[in-house]
Amino acid sequence: MRLDLIYIEGEHDEVPGIVRELALDEKDAKRRTEHLLNTGSHVYRQEMSVELKDAFSYLEVEAAQCVWEHICEITVCAEEPDPIWREYREAHGSVQLRHESIAIGQWALKVYDLLPEWYRETGAYDWEIIPAIVSVFTPGEDFPEPEAATRILLNAEDAKQHYLRDANFHLKNKYSIDFLEGGGLSEEEFFTHWFDPDVDPEEQAKRFAEKYDLEET
Numbered sequence: 001m002r003l004d005l006i007y008i009e010g011e012h013d014e015v016p017g018i019v020r021e022l023a024l025d026e027k028d029a030k031r032r033t034e035h036l037l038n039t040g041s042h043v044y045r046q047e048m049s050v051e052l053k054d055a056f057s058y059l060e061v062e063a064a065q066c067v068w069e070h071i072c073e074i075t076v077c078a079e080e081p082d083p084i085w086r087e088y089r090e091a092h093g094s095v096q097l098r099h100e101s102i103a104i105g106q107w108a109l110k111v112y113d114l115l116p117e118w119y120r121e122t123g124a125y126d127w128e129i130i131p132a133i134v135s136v137f138t139p140g141e142d143f144p145e146p147e148a149a150t151r152i153l154l155n156a157e158d159a160k161q162h163y164l165r166d167a168n169f170h171l172k173n174k175y176s177i178d179f180l181e182g183g184g185l186s187e188e189e190f191f192t193h194w195f196d197p198d199v200d201p202e203e204q205a206k207r208f209a210e211k212y213d214l215e216e217t
Contacts, residue, residue: 010036063105066130088139110146154197166201
């Protein structure tokens with residue numbers, strides 16, 4: 001990891017000593033430079049780069065832990081272990097797979113960032129959402145593009161059923177009908193005409209009500 005910094009050095013003709021500072025960005029450097037100039041110092045600036053050892057954010061550590069716990073669940077704890085993950089673990093070892101959990105977690109976070117709020121609310125982050133994301137990835141292969149993985153998750157049958165239940169809840173809560181009972185739609189018709197993962201289920205219920213001039217009850 002490379003960190004770009006700005007080195008600032010100030011020296012005064014009448015005051016002994018040299019002031020040395022590091023600024024994180026141009027705004028910070030300008031502030032520090034102006035302060036030194038106001039004191040009558042001669043100022044020297046130089047951009048510099050520092051190589052840092054890999055560091056992980058809290059979210060990356062949390063995601064990696066969730067991934068590792070899920071892998072252990074489906075390869076060791078489950079009554080019927082996942083054959084693909086189990087074979088990969090036996091072939092490469094637990095130590096390597098645990099290390100790979102870091103990269104898998106980082107990828108999972110990219111996918112998670114693209115998921116709409118309604119999908120994130122379908123289950124617990126650690127036991128349901130992260131495992132669902134990991135299920136799109138095959139160990140030993142390249143990571144799918146986050147956008148492609150997101151579309152797979154949003155169009156999965158369990159996600160579509162959750163969307164329908166959520167939309168029905170909001171429609172029934174305000175208008176005493178849902179899309180199927182009272183709305184006159186079959187599930188197939190709902191998913192064809194009203195399922196849009198980019199639109200929140202509550203907003204979709206509102207649009208349905210507006211289209212058919214439904215009155216709140």
